[in-house]
Amino acid sequence: MAKHDINNILEKGIELVRLNGYHNTGIRDILKACGMPKGSFYHFFESKEDFVIRAIAHFEELIGKDFKKNLSDDSLSYYDRIRRHFEIHVKWYTENDYKVGCLLGNLSTEVAGTIDPVSQAISGVYDRWSRGLASFIEKGQQEGEIIDHIDALQLANYLFDSFNGALGRMKVERSGQPLDHFLDINLAFIKKEKIAG
Amino acid sequence: MAKHDINNILEKGIELVRLNGYHNTGIRDILKACGMPKGSFYHFFESKEDFVIRAIAHFEELIGKDFKKNLSDDSLSYYDRIRRHFEIHVKWYTENDYKVGCLLGNLSTEVAGTIDPVSQAISGVYDRWSRGLASFIEKGQQEGEIIDHIDALQLANYLFDSFNGALGRMKVERSGQPLDHFLDINLAFIKKEKIAG
DNA sequence: ATTATATAGTAGACCGTTCGTTTATTTAAA
């Protein structure tokens, strides 16, 4: 009798939802990916919706670890830390052939308009991530390398929402170009220009 | 025996997909919205996929009309025309309680990674729209009101992708704030600052 | 130490409903 690790279930489920979306990922797909019987799924989760809300929390944890790591490298300026963070994500999407989206971005578009608890879970994650990023933006503003006529939290939201928009386009074009443009346009816009002489 | 207008079917289908997404919109939902029997659906469309590709083309036509109208008002500067265009869209989403997304944005995120013909149809529309918008951006660059260190077509893509990102967030937060931020941050970034004497 | 009970997890059949599609039939137009 096989036993299953809940984290493995969540992670396999996240992969599937990132690739196929929520409604196009059936419970059976997740079961197959985990080699698990259906009864076990309902032992761990109340419903498909409960599953995805738990998956969102797990995703927040996974990405949250990277987030802290990427942004805490003291050898880089604050702007360069932020850029590094997004570059690492761009690399990941490139390695996945531009077919896989961000869990939260997928769910935002697909179900946030219709399933309120999912909408609320995503909102909470975005709020915490934005605040986290904003604290680094604020330091960049204090050091004079990031524009400061716009509030740091707003700039953090600007970056997250814009990146999600770029991810959607990446999937359409099956190309990393929208992500590169994010780095070179969207991100570059928040960099303060050094006025020469 | 009722007869059905294909444009009505497409428009009702578009509404449903914008609200519920592709996989969560069944053929029956569309039939019900049109008061049409199932056999008739397959008389008009080869498959669900064929339907949505036709819906994309129809959507392009609908929005394309507004697009030309919004951007051709000679009494406004080019930048203000572009802003007017997006303001009109922001108003529409507001009137729909922030629950409805953009057809192309929804499909980009939900199926563009998995259904190639849909991905290609969307890509074509975005390409044409971006070129259309870029021609106005270019004029704004020539008049000196829009920044010109970035190619007009890239700026057009920047605006479209960013707006889609903002729409996704709007659905999560059930708020027009992300859209307002798009106008006041994303769009404002392309405006050339008048350097005071 | 042994036995009994509780708990956690597994397994898979079943349920009612829905899915997109196809086939057969009916209706309308030429």
Next chain:
DNA sequence: TTTAAATAAACGAACGGTCTACTATATAAT
């Protein structure tokens, strides 16, 4: 009458969820 358009009904597969039976392990009682 024939052809084209539209409809109705059936098809096979799949959906999320429920339920019953079973297994393995941990805990409690003797």
